[in-house]
Amino acid sequence: MQGAAGPSVDGAARQVRQPSNAKGWRSAKRSFRRHWQLYLLIIPPLAYFIIFKYIPMTNAVIAFKDYNVVDGVWGSPWAGFEQFARFFDNPIFWTLLRNTFILSTYVVLVSFPIPIILALALNEVRSRFFQRTVQMVTYAPYFISTVVVVSMTILFLSPKLGLAGDVTSFFGMHAIDFLGDPDFFRHIYVATDVWQTTGYSAVIYLAALSAIDVSLYEAAKVDGASRFQRIMNVDLPGIMPTAMTILILSVGNVMAIGFEKAFLFQNSLNLSQSEIIPTYTYKVGLLNADFSQAAAIGLFNGVINLVLLLGVNAVSKRVTGTGLW
Structure with missing residues (x-):
């Protein structure tokens, strides 16, 4: 019996040992x-x-070379970390870093909760016509070009020709040059960004709200929960994984704020707050043709974004259990 069973056992062992x-x-x-x-x-x-x-x-x-067009990317002489040292020793370095970080953080802090509030409000509206009308009106600005949005804003805030100038004059105030005052730059940037992107972001949260199990709402009603309590205990936990994912991605891009809008709003009067890393990189790389310096600045910016993304993702997984990976 042992002899008969031996080959079958060996065959099974060989079958198990086959490479997966x-x-x-x-x-x-x-x-x-x-x-x-x-x-x-x-x-x-x-x-x-x-x-x-x-x-x-x-x-x-x-970024690690002294690039010149004649020798090309791989033929240019090696410079090590010289380009990074030039950027760090530049007197404008800390101003650029501060302006970029403050503006990006301001955008994230304001633009993150507003779409959630709008989605929760629309989800509670019983009139389908009103809901779709508000959704269309708030979603439409997303398709407007950044150049058009900036042009509209400049005309609106013009102290002589804009509606803002007419309003201040009506109340007996002096006309304010909003875009000429550095203190208004960040508020204008964030306000236009919220107006342009809130409707689009709210669609994502509305989709997450539609996926919540209806039985949870029925159980909350049976327990006597009010509408506000259902929002706090059913809606918000239901969309929290989606919200955390969007927040992680937003923080991961905190230093990669859009170049176009900041550059178009920028002028010599508000330069102290409107000059950020992307606009400075454009001027160094394309206007001054210092490609190695521009590449070093861009690489430095990308490394900061990567560190922020990894850090926020780790904190989110530890606190909420939700992460990108």
């Missing part, structure tokens, strides 16, 4: 033959990211 990667490879081939059309569809986006995103990353090496 071979089995996984066969499963992958079967999946490819069965769904080859789907795999074919992902080729264009993969090619896009590889060609236009990942391959250009290799040229970030110019």
